[in-house]
Amino acid sequence: MIARGYPTKEFPQWGCFEQDQAEALCNSGHQVVVLSVDSRFLWRMRKIGVTHYYKNGVNYYNSFWIPGIVTNYISRRLNYFFKKKQIKLLYKLVQEKYGKPDIIYGQFFFNTVMGVYLQKKYNIPLVGIEHAARFNLDKLDAYTHYWGSYAYSNADGIITVSQSLKQRILYHFNKQSTTINNLVHPIFFQQTLLPQQNADFHFVSTGSLVYRKGFDLLIKAFAEFCKNRNNAYLTIIGEGEERENLWKLSDMLGITEKVRLIGQKNKTEIAQILSCSSVFVLPSRSENFSVAVLEALAIGLPVIATLCGGIQECVCVKNGILIPVEDVESLSEAMKKIYCNIDRYNRQDISKDCFERFSPSVIADKLVTVFNEVIENRSTACNN
Structure with missing residues (x-):
């Protein structure tokens, strides 16, 4: 899973959707490793490099090099380049420890973009899930439209957390998705x-x-x-x-x-x-x-x-x-x-x-159904 991060004492809601889903999938018998590239601009010291966190059966690996506001100010391409380098480093670490994953699961379009890079480089099926309220707008800003188009034109499967968001993704990108609602801790x-x-x-x-x-x-x-x-x-x-x-x-x-x-x-x-x-x-x-x-x-x-x-x-x-x-x-x-x-x-x-x-088990089963369908479809396409 590629996530924003994971909840901490200072930021208890940061990455909470991702953590709840990761734990639900883990409790359903699946091995889940969460990767995140932290590019927030915060007025506090953070460790530069890769950090590891373990909770309730799930391993989290986070990378922080430089705030995204700095690289974005210079160039969006530079920002993407830095994030791509970090996600590649995290992926190599994960593959060495746990083996090649069956699927990549991107949370929000900007993380699904990172998933596209891994999908293409390592030939791994990719599913993206969208939560963001910004897609409710009739006209998207240039950043969201560009990267949303890139993410969802390449993903092997798309999940939306509501029927209304499903219609919005169809409206903005002409892409069908499967609706799976959020879960409750x-x-x-x-x-x-x-x-x-x-x-x-x-x-x-x-x-x-x-x-x-x-x-x-x-x-x-x-x-x-x-x-x-x-x-x-x-x-x-x-x-x-x-x-x-x-x-x-x-x-x-x-x-x-x-x-x-x-x-x-x-x-x-x-x-x-x-x-x-x-x-x-x-x-x-x-x-x-x-x-x-x-x-x-x-x-x-x-x-x-x-x-x-x-x-x-x-x-x-x-x-x-x-x-x-x-x-x-x-x-x-x-x-x-x-x-x-x-x-x-x-x-x-x-x-x-x-x-x-x-409940977590109900939503986890629905997610796994989508994952299995994507894996099977990609395998069939490769064999043909």
Whole structure:
């Protein structure tokens, strides 16, 4: 697997999709090695060269030479050259230790591009999976269009995490794909949903504090909801450029004592917070297939979510309420409705349904089916 990286204490969400899938595949009996080229520009010291990390049966090899912003500034070709050199070094190390892989699995188009290089050089089947919300735009920027075209015109198989993203990949690149939704980490199924200790009602949301996630809309709707209600609270888990603006907005609307912005948390911490909550809210302006929603459903929380991307593939009348995008009034009304009818939602049933559709073993089996088909098709083509 070629990934962005793996979660750390400082960045608990970095590479979390990849790690969850890697562990699910490993637990299904497959040997998984994860490669990553770290080109982030961070104001902290990092070890230059190749580092190794092992967790839950999966080996991770990461390479850091120089931040991508530096090489990209000089030339995109230079940036690609540096990444290609690093992925080649990592691949040689992996092949020497574990043998030639049966398949290369690229996470996001920019990593699938690196997979194309290995595919062509070492004659290995390649599957790319796409999560990125940028493909929801009608017109792609030049970088995304060029490298997305390169990745998906060469991949032997393409996976998309929602039906809506499948249509977007078809629209932008005229390429068919197989939809396999994201999975939920087992810890969210293992967490006990705690009974409410008092009359307080807790809304919760998780995500990067960026404009696309719509937390400004959530705070405005929550302020409207709070009128004549003193027992409601809102917790937002995440970090990002909009944090200060969200604090100012909460203050301007007079609800700072009811809103908590608690920064990034790891999965264990998120599961504990969700288990003490009443309802999960996803106010996004754009999504593909929200893992945050799945995590809430896994614990048994009903969900209010905007009707964007693949959200309707996991949220329905039995487990929540769908509302239009960027509609503060509808969001506030949904919060009032679910507040008044919370007892109608069976939390055990919500969790069970989520497990049957999005548990690690279910998603891993679907991934392996695609991998086997790609391997067989490539073998047949070579023999012919």
